Structure formats: C-alpha cells, structure tokens
Amino acid sequence: MDDSLKIRFAVSLLTSFSMAARSFKRKSVDLSAVFVGIPVMVIHMLAGYRFAALLLVFFFTSSKLTRVGEERKRAIDSEFKEGGQRDWKQVLSNSGIATLLVITIASLTGGQDRCLDTMESNLITGLLGGVIGHYACCNGDTWSSELGILSNAQPRLITTFKRVRKGTNGGVTLDGLLAAAAAGFIIGLTFVLVGFVTSECSRDVAWRQLLVIPIATAAGVCGSLIDSLLGATVQYSGYCNLRKKVVGKQGPTVTRISGMDILDNNGVNVVAVLITTILTSTMCLYIF
Numbered sequence: 001m002d003d004s005l006k007i008r009f010a011v012s013l014l015t016s017f018s019m020a021a022r023s024f025k026r027k028s029v030d031l032s033a034v035f036v037g038i039p040v041m042v043i044h045m046l047a048g049y050r051f052a053a054l055l056l057v058f059f060f061t062s063s064k065l066t067r068v069g070e071e072r073k074r075a076i077d078s079e080f081k082e083g084g085q086r087d088w089k090q091v092l093s094n095s096g097i098a099t100l101l102v103i104t105i106a107s108l109t110g111g112q113d114r115c116l117d118t119m120e121s122n123l124i125t126g127l128l129g130g131v132i133g134h135y136a137c138c139n140g141d142t143w144s145s146e147l148g149i150l151s152n153a154q155p156r157l158i159t160t161f162k163r164v165r166k167g168t169n170g171g172v173t174l175d176g177l178l179a180a181a182a183a184g185f186i187i188g189l190t191f192v193l194v195g196f197v198t199s200e201c202s203r204d205v206a207w208r209q210l211l212v213i214p215i216a217t218a219a220g221v222c223g224s225l226i227d228s229l230l231g232a233t234v235q236y237s238g239y240c241n242l243r244k245k246v247v248g249k250q251g252p253t254v255t256r257i258s259g260m261d262i263l264d265n266n267g268v269n270v271v272a273v274l275i276t277t278i279l280t281s282t283m284c285l286y287i288f
Contacts (some may be wrong), residue, residue: 008111012045012052015141019056028063029230032088040095047106048113050194054135055095061139061183065146072150098134101127107109115201115209123287126281133280136187136216137223137273140180144224148176157258158228165239167246168257169268170232177221184220188213196286210219211287219280227272235268236261 016038023029030038045052105114105127148155149169154163155171164171191212201209231237231249235261238248238254247254263271 003054008041008046008049008091012042012137014039016041017044019059020248022226023059024062026063026065029086029091033086033091036088036091040099043099044102046111047102048109048111049198050191051098053190053194054131054187055098056239057134057186058094058139059143061186062142062146065143068150089266090269091228093269094138094273095274096270097277098131099253101134101277104133113195113199115199115205116212116284117201117205118285118288119205120284122210126285129259129284130277130281132187132191132212132216133219133223133277134273136184136219136280137195137226138185138269139183139187140220140222140224141227141269143183143220144172144180147179151175151282153194156231158225159232159258162223164237164257165246169237169239169248169259169265170228170230172225172228177224180220180224181217182220184223185213187220190275191216204255208288215280215287217284222279223272223276226275227268230262230263230268230271232258233260234262235259235265 019041020034020038023037023127024031032103041052041055044055054228099224105124108121108124108127114120114124114128116128151165151173153173153175154160155166155168155173155176157164158170158172192209194204195209199206213278236248236250236259237257238247238250239245239257242250242253246257248264250256
C-alpha cells in the first residue's frame with residue numbers, strides 16, 4: 001500500500017467512525033447500521049473522494065430532512081422512528097449497488113478519479129453514470145418522501161391519479177416531485193464540483209461534465225416516479241381504522257387502499273435504484 005493510499009485509508013476510517021458515532025448519538029442510525037455503514041464509507045473513500053462526497057451528501061441531507069416536521073410525520077407515518085433511525089437493511093438498500101460499482105471502478109482505475117468520457121473508456125463512463133443515477137435516485141426518493149408528506153396538497157396515486165391519504169405508497173404531489181428534482185440536482189452538482197478538483201481531463205471533456213447536473217436532476221425525478229409506481233403496485237397500503245393511520249400490512253382492522261403485498265419498502269428501494277442506475281448509465285454512454 002503506497003503512502004497516498006495509506007493516508008486515504010486513515011482519513012476514511014477517521015471520517016467513518018466520526019460520522020457513525022455522531023449519527024448513532026443523534027439516533028439517525030441504530031447499531032446494526034453503524035457496523036454496515038462504516039465499511040461502506042471506507043470503501044467509497046478508498047475508491048475516490050468524489051464517491052465519498054456523494055455518499056456523505058446523500059446521508060447528511062436525508063438525515064436533516066428526516067427531522068423536518070417530525071411531529072406531523074409522527075401523526076401520519078405508522079413506521080415513524082425518532083430521528084428517522086435507519087437499520088442495516090436501509091443502509092444496504094441505499095448504498096449496496098453503488099458500493100459494488102465503486103469497487104469495480106477502483107479496480108479498473110487504481111483509485112484514480114476519471115471523467116465521463118466514452119472516448120477514453122465506455123466501461124468506466126457507464127459505471128460512473130450508474131453511481132450518479134444510484135445516488136440521484138436515493139436522494140430524490142428520500143427528499144420527495146420526507147418533504148412530500150408535509151405538503152398541504154392531497155397526494156394522488158400515481159397509477160390512477162385518485163386522491164389518497166398521506167403516507168400511501170405510490171402517492172405523489174407536485175411538492176414531492178420538485179423535491180426529488182432538487183435532490184438530484186444536488187447530487188449532480190456535488191459530482192461535478194468535486195470532480196473539478198480530483199480529476200484530470202482535457203478542457204473540452206471537463207466542461208462537458210456540467211451535463212451531469214441536468215442528468216442527475218432527471219434521475220432524481222425518474223427514481224422517485226419509479227419508486228412511486230412500484231409502491232402503488234407491489235407494495236401494500238391500507239388504512240387502519242384502529243390506529244387511524246396508513247399501514248403497510250394487512251390485518252382485521254385494515255382496509256386496503258392499493259398495492260399487492262409483494263415487496264416491502266427496502267425491496268422497492270432496491271428495485272427503483274437498480275432501474276434508475278441502469279437508465280442513467282445508458283444515458284451517460286449516449287451523451288458522453
């Protein structure tokens with residue numbers, strides 16, 4: 001291990017443990033998420049600072065937004081947890097695919113940051129596009145969920161456009177879609193700004209990287225819509241007459257609203273992320 005890699009490894013450990021300790025104290029994650037999250041963060045930072053930046057932006061912005069309007073969310077969300085506490089399943093569903101992609105990229109580049117450029121490498125460009133799509137989707141879905149549920153507008157089921165109760169899987173609002181676009185924009189902007197510092201490209205190629213911003217914005221909206229479509233069709237939503245809340249499990253006091261009980265929220269997230277990752281990767285291959 002050369003000196004630069006040793007430094008990066010030391011920085012990644014320090015950052016990961018600090019972030020995990022702070023998040024655990026603030027109840028953003030539980031102990032299982034800490035044990036999974038630390039290796040994920042270390043892998044991202046060893047693969048490249050830009051990947052670590054995407055992960056950090058997603059995690060911190062999502063954690064902050066989870067705390068916005070907690071009292072209103074507690075009254076609506078049947079699975080509300082103080083601080084939005086995440087477990088290991090949620091960590092992996094929101095970072096597992098990206099972790100595999102950054103490991104592959106690092107093995108091909110030796111940890112050197114690269115630009116999106118099919119003239120240099122179709123494979124690396126496609127993989128980078130996949131990472132962008134992954135975090136744009138995760139961020140878009142989280143922002144749309146956390147802010148959309150606070151919207152004054154009544155959500156509409158994406159498959160029928162009928163008004164549904166807040167908290168219904170597959171329910172969308174204009175505020176939620178705008179939040180998803182903003183979330184994707186932030187991911188794209190982070191990728192571009194950090195890349196200007198960490199990557200070396202020709203001037204023409206470097207300026208073309210700005211196209212990542214609208215691509216990531218579109219991926220944020222696309223990922224949110226795919227998640228909503230899956231939520232409305234393969235994820236169960238029902239209204240519990242006893243708890244007076246929308247719930248995700250069938251029961252004697254529950255009236256069905258929409259969806260089949262095939263996937264839970266983590267399963268929906270993984271499928272939505274995978275589809276958005278593939279679509280964004282393909283888009284980047286055509287554009288760059």
